[in-house]
Amino acid sequence: MKLLLSEKQIQQKVKALARKISKDFSGQEVLLIGVLKGAFIFMADLARKMNAPVKMDFVRLASYGSETQSCGRIKFTKDLETPLRGKDVLIVEDIIDTGITLNYLYQRFKARRPRSLKVVALLDKTDRRKVDFQPDYVGFQIENHFVVGYGLDWAEKYRNLCAIYILK
Numbered sequence: 379m380k381l382l383l384s385e386k387q388i389q390q391k392v393k394a395l396a397r398k399i400s401k402d403f404s405g406q407e408v409l410l411i412g413v414l415k416g417a418f419i420f421m422a423d424l425a426r427k428m429n430a431p432v433k434m435d436f437v438r439l440a441s442y443g444s445e446t447q448s449c450g451r452i453k454f455t456k457d458l459e460t461p462l463r464g465k466d467v468l469i470v471e472d473i474i475d476t477g478i479t480l481n482y483l484y485q486r487f488k489a490r491r492p493r494s495l496k497v498v499a500l501l502d503k504t505d506r507r508k509v510d511f512q513p514d515y516v517g518f519q520i521e522n523h524f525v526v527g528y529g530l531d532w533a534e535k536y537r538n539l540c541a542i543y544i545l546k
């Protein structure tokens with residue numbers, strides 16, 4: 379494994395993101411929605427660094443069909459427990475790759491009529507996009523490496539590492 383982002387780099391970035399997001403929401407309550415499983419560590423750190431009052435919920439998705447198809451079918455295996463209508467909502471993702479997951483989530487959540495809907499992703503592999511999706515906040519743009527740590531796994535391992543590594 380090769381180090382890509384150290385614990386210190388990540389924590390500094392999370393702090394900066396939390397500051398920016400808190401400022402943009404200007405004291406309004408924010409509903410953070412974590413996309414399981416990968417986002418749970420990023421969301422835990424982000425939430426604890428935010429000044430705005432936060433509530434939290436989680437979703438889990440499963441995708442079916444060929445990875446090479448941009449229209450791969452997605453469904454909720456765990457939906458939200460919180461209604462979104464009228465709320466200020468921030469979707470929290472560990473990584474955006476093809477953009478298919480967030481594109482799907484964004485459309486589904488938008489239809490539930492939140493007052494506002496934004497997206498933060500710690501990592502963004504822009505070169506891998508299959509659908510056009512632009513998050514509102516990004517931690518780091520990275521190249522097309524397979525990365526693990528800080529929530530990201532290989533066969534469910536390495537999610538608990540404090541830094542992010544390229545798996546060779």
Ligand code: PRP
Nearest residue numbers: 414415416472473474475476477478479
């Ligand atoms: C990862 C990541 C995003 C999704 C991004 O989840 O957490 O949810 O893939 O990929 P996309 O932009 O190509 O849709 P994964 O399916 O690995 O599940 P996990 O979070 O449980 O590890």
